[in-house]
Amino acid sequence: MLSTLDLTQRIPKETAKPELRTLKARLSALQQTVKEHKLPVIILFEGWSAAGKGSMISSLILTLDPRGFKTYSILPPDEAERRYPLLKRYWEKLPAYGSFSILDRSWYQDITTLAVEDKLSRQEVLRRTESIRIMERQLADDGTLILKFFLHISKKEQKDRLDKLEASKNTRWRVTSQDRRRNKHYDDYLDAYEAMLQNTTVSHAPWHIIPAHDKTTAQLMIFRTVVSSIESALAQKADQEKLVADPSAPINLSNPERLLPMPTLSQISLDKTLDPSEYDQRLKDAQQRLSQLHNKLYRQKVPLILAYEGWDAAGKGGNIKRVAAALDPRGYEVIPIAAPDKTELNHHYLWRFWRQLPKTGHIAIFDRTWYGRVMVERIEGFCTTRQWRAAYQEINEFEYELAQWGAVILKFWLHIDQNEQLRRFIDRQNTPEKQWKITEEDWRNREKWPQYQEAVDQMLQLTSTRYAPWYVIESQDKKYARIRTLELIIQTLEDVL
Numbered sequence: 001m002l003s004t005l006d007l008t009q010r011i012p013k014e015t016a017k018p019e020l021r022t023l024k025a026r027l028s029a030l031q032q033t034v035k036e037h038k039l040p041v042i043i044l045f046e047g048w049s050a051a052g053k054g055s056m057i058s059s060l061i062l063t064l065d066p067r068g069f070k071t072y073s074i075l076p077p078d079e080a081e082r083r084y085p086l087l088k089r090y091w092e093k094l095p096a097y098g099s100f101s102i103l104d105r106s107w108y109q110d111i112t113t114l115a116v117e118d119k120l121s122r123q124e125v126l127r128r129t130e131s132i133r134i135m136e137r138q139l140a141d142d143g144t145l146i147l148k149f150f151l152h153i154s155k156k157e158q159k160d161r162l163d164k165l166e167a168s169k170n171t172r173w174r175v176t177s178q179d180r181r182r183n184k185h186y187d188d189y190l191d192a193y194e195a196m197l198q199n200t201t202v203s204h205a206p207w208h209i210i211p212a213h214d215k216t217t218a219q220l221m222i223f224r225t226v227v228s229s230i231e232s233a234l235a236q237k238a239d240q241e242k243l244v245a246d247p248s249a250p251i252n253l254s255n256p257e258r259l260l261p262m263p264t265l266s267q268i269s270l271d272k273t274l275d276p277s278e279y280d281q282r283l284k285d286a287q288q289r290l291s292q293l294h295n296k297l298y299r300q301k302v303p304l305i306l307a308y309e310g311w312d313a314a315g316k317g318g319n320i321k322r323v324a325a326a327l328d329p330r331g332y333e334v335i336p337i338a339a340p341d342k343t344e345l346n347h348h349y350l351w352r353f354w355r356q357l358p359k360t361g362h363i364a365i366f367d368r369t370w371y372g373r374v375m376v377e378r379i380e381g382f383c384t385t386r387q388w389r390a391a392y393q394e395i396n397e398f399e400y401e402l403a404q405w406g407a408v409i410l411k412f413w414l415h416i417d418q419n420e421q422l423r424r425f426i427d428r429q430n431t432p433e434k435q436w437k438i439t440e441e442d443w444r445n446r447e448k449w450p451q452y453q454e455a456v457d458q459m460l461q462l463t464s465t466r467y468a469p470w471y472v473i474e475s476q477d478k479k480y481a482r483i484r485t486l487e488l489i490i491q492t493l494e495d496v497l
Contacts, residue, residue: 001197002152002190005209011217020216023223024063030230031068031100037234038097038346040144043226044106046193047151049179050161051212053104056151059219060226061102069100074107076114083301083359085405086110086128087135091354094139096346107132108148108200112192113182127404129199134397140204141390142348143240145233148205149222150197151212155186245386251462253393258400260469262460265453268415268472274480286486287326293493294327294363300497301360303407306489307369310414311452312442313424315478319414320365322482323489332363337372349373349383349391350398360406369411370395371463375455379448392462403467408496411468412485413456414475418449 034041043060045053061071072093081089087107095101111128114120120128136146153161162179165171182189201207208225212218253259274282297304306323308316320334335356344352350370358364373395378388399409416424425446428438445452464470471488475481 001207001209002150002194005152005211007152007154007157007211007213009211009217010214011220013216016216016220020220020223023220023227026227027060027063027223027230028065030227030234031064033234034100034230035068035098037237038143039230039233039237040095040097040139040142041100041147041230041233042095042103042139042144043100043147043149044103044108045149045151046105046108046112047149047210047212048153048158048189049182050158050165050175051151051153052215052218053151055215056149056219056222057102057104060222064100068098069102070095071102072104074103074105074109076109080359083361084357085354085401085407087131087401088354088357090135091351094144094347094351096343097143098346106148107135108196112196113189116185116188116192125195129196131401131404132200133202134401136200136202136205138350138394138397139348141394143237144348145229146205147226147229148200148207149225150193150207150209151218152209153212155183157213158183158186243386245384245389247385247389249389251389251392253396253462255396255400258396258465258467259462260464260466262464262470263472264457264460265415265472268474270415270417270420270474270476272474272480272484273477274483276479279479279483282483283322283486286483286490287322289490290323290326290486290493291328293490293497294331296497297363297493298328298331298361301406302496303358303360303402303405304363304493305358305402305407305409306363306365307371307409307411308365308367308414309369309371309375309412310473310475311416311421312445313421313428313437314414314416314475315481316367316414318478319412319473319475319482319485320367323486324365326486327363331361332365333358334365334367337366337368349377350394353398357402358407370398371459374459374463375452376445378455379451392459395463396465396468399463399465399468408492409468410489410492411464411470412488413460413470413472414481415472416475418446420476421446 045057047053057071061069070093074090077089090107093101093103111125111132115125115128140146162175162183166175197207197209208221210218210221308320310316324332324334340349340352353370356364356366373383373391374388377383402409425438425442428434460470460472471485473481473484
């Protein structure tokens with residue numbers, strides 16, 4: 001791709017300048033349409049050092065209203081960022097609906113320059129490449145326009161530009177020893193770039209390779225692409241909003257072989273109990289053991305993610321409290337998940353969960369989770385049929401990425417029957433210190449028990465995987481449920497550690 005590109009291309013300035021003025025005016029007007037139609041736009045620039053990425057970005061952003069975009073210069077990950085999944089720092093930089101994110105370098109340095117310099121194995125590069133492909137597909141499915149530009153120059157042109165920058169004391173600081181080293185080993189980086197371009201050019205996120213020897217030519221080609229792509233994306237968005245998915249059609253998953261067989265809720269026996277006299281001793285023993293394992297978890301830098309879902313009043317809060325009591329407070333966080341706020345609604349639904357992941361050696365306990373997409377959002381109509389049907393695969397991919405990073409993931413559905421829920425609801429209503437726990441929404445959800453049970457059964461069948469299994473916790477007896485959960489966590493950590 002790069003080796004056959006004609007780097008001698010030139011568009012005469014007398015032709016390019018008038019067209020550029022027209023395109024810039026058009027882009028400025030389009031920005032308002034992008035905002036009105038809530039189209040998120042990512043424009044990322046990759047390419048050689050001194051290829052002109054900075055000047056291209058500057059010409060773009062000077063055309064836009066600064067309230068509608070953010071620009072990010074992506075450096076290699078620092079020590080703190082290395083303690084999180086590779087893609088986390090990029091998810092955090094995604095644009096809100098109706099705005100632009102402009103990236104000077106991107107997730108692609110993880111499979112190009114950094115891959116060469118860190119001497120990554122081919123297997124690891126391929127794994128990272130697949131993670132990137134999945135992320136871009138998820139964003140595109142959510143309506144994001146992804147524009148990827150690679151600015152290409154020859155080895156000689158790069159050296160000449162570095163020499164020119166270094167010759168002036170005002171620009172000398174821009175040339176680093178790393179730039180010189182990359183120019184010296186130009187062919188090694190060229191191979192990495194070629195592989196990246198070939199493996200990540202897809203219909204929803206194609207690469208646009210820009211010959212960057214001539215600045216005006218490069219600038220015009222970029223503006224042409226940006227304007228035409230936004231116009232096409234706006235038209236396509238209008239067409240997609242008219243499509244209605246069939247809720248009864250089979251749901252296809254990319255890796256069904258990773259699924260574990262799961263019973264339906266109606267097959268779960270709720271007669272499990274624990275003698276109160278036995279509970280205290282088993283609780284003490286389990287918490288002591290979990291405390292020891294938490295220290296090992298920290299030393300071995302293994303992240304743990306505990307995801308709690310379940311019926312209202314099933315005992316999630318008390319269960320979480322008994323787990324947390326065994327942990328060092330400096331090494332865990334309980335994350336209560338409520339309805340998404342205005343900012344969260346303005347992003348991909350997984351965006352807020354990527355932002356709340358634990359670092360290595362720490363524990364994140366989610367009190368409700370990303371599974372709201374296929375339960376409450378599905379049933380209450382807060383997302384489209386197409387969106388909740390796509391979420392099963394997206395969630396499996398999200399959890400697989402975390403597992404590949406090294407996270408241990410356990411998911412608990414706390415299960416009770418309708419009669420027990422009613423008893424607990426009435427108890428909450430009649431007990432002053434518990435009344436804050438019961439809301440009108442709880443009663444409304446109870447009326448939709450059959451719909452929720454159907455959604456939960458489908459969720460368990462389609463998202464219980466070898467790397468992120470579901471456990472249905474019989475919570476009719478809260479004490480039994482607490483011990484059962486603690487001992488499952490302990491057993492899993494002992495196996496892993």
